[in-house]
Amino acid sequence: MKAAQCSDYTSTNTYESVLTVQESVPTPNLEYDTPPAGFKNPMLVRVLSVALAPGDVRVMTGDTRELQGPPSMPYTPGGDVCGVVVEMPKESKKKGGWSFGVGDRIAARFVNKPMGMLGEYALVSPDVCDKVPESISNDAAAALVSSAAVAVIISDYIKEGDRVLIYGAGGGVGSHLCQAVRLKGASYVVGVGKDAKRLKSKPISCDESVNYTKDDAFNNKEWQDKPFDVVVDLVGGIWPKLVDQNQSEKSIVKSANQGGRYLTTTPDSAIFQGRSVWQILRVFLFPALWRATYTRIGFSRSYRPQYSYVIGLPSTSDIVTRTLSLAEEGKLIPCIDDSGPFPFTTEGVRDAFRLQASRHAKGKIIIKVSEK
Structure with missing residues (x-):
């Protein structure tokens, strides 16, 4: 063949x-x-x-x-x-x-x-x-079946009325996630990507968009005054920036005590080596476990959003069936x-x-x- x-x-x-x-x-x-x-x-x-x-x-x-x-x-x-x-x-x-x-x-x-x-x-x-x-x-x-299925899984973390900021909104997962969070009832969606005009056009239809090569969402005073409920990082490296902002000025995402969440599908660097189980644990598990723990207990809940690493697809066809059904109904556009x-x-x-x-x-x- x-x-x-x-x-x-x-x-x-x-x-x-x-x-x-x-x-x-x-x-x-x-x-x-x-x-x-x-x-x-x-x-x-x-x-x-x-x-x-x-x-x-x-x-x-x-x-x-x-x-x-x-x-x-x-x-x-x-x-x-x-x-x-x-x-x-x-x-x-x-x-x-x-x-x-x-x-x-x-x-x-x-x-x-x-x-x-x-x-x-x-x-x-x-x-x-x-x-x-x-x-x-x-x-x-x-x-x-590829990226949209991942987007549907991430969208399950979204609540009715959430204000959502998505880094990597123009890529495969991001283009579908901007749509999927709407289906979950997000009230305000902002996408960060290179083509800001595309992010505001159908079918992605973000309320606002940011061209990361020109502007920094962290410096937006409107979002500092009215922070997001959820930040989704599909590109890597956004958590360290968020931590730095917490130390110098008001954060653009709510704290865990206020219901703020941080979701990611990637380690801090999207390009990494994982040539042994130990390396994979150092890249994926240890940082994520530590962040997930200290943003759920103790004083850090008052100034950090709750950290969640959204990784792994189920070993069943359920998510594929859900995703194809949403597309068939015209609710999710490839x-x-x-x-x-x-x-x-x-x-x-x-x-x-x-x-x-x-x-x-x-x-x-x-x-x-x-x-x-």
């Missing part, structure tokens, strides 16, 4: 020497092959569209090779997919079966490791996917970068990865593998 192949790790984000699309890659075999991500009970799908995410780039750099690296080189990248079911698992372990079968179009997110999807055929887990409604396109389905979808060619795949690595995508980055 035709598939993207990465022959080695690269830290340059140029991809010319390691990333190609080849015509003679062995087609996955449900009976004999183990998915590169290592999950059990796979099904075979014919791939239509693939959505890229930060994890796809991180795996290719090798910064997390011991924990997220492929079992061997070359490997097929790509983790979130829309495709048509070709063959179901030989032995169904799901009680009551699944709501889809051979011939159905499904959207599936990755399990364990984001890899194996950028080919004409792929092995996916039937436990974390669902049937795509007819009104949703292939590209939109891939975008929804946001795809205007430069895509990218063609399934060597240069098209390289361009898609370059844009993902730049961290300046406006919505989801989609690679179209097949039309139908």
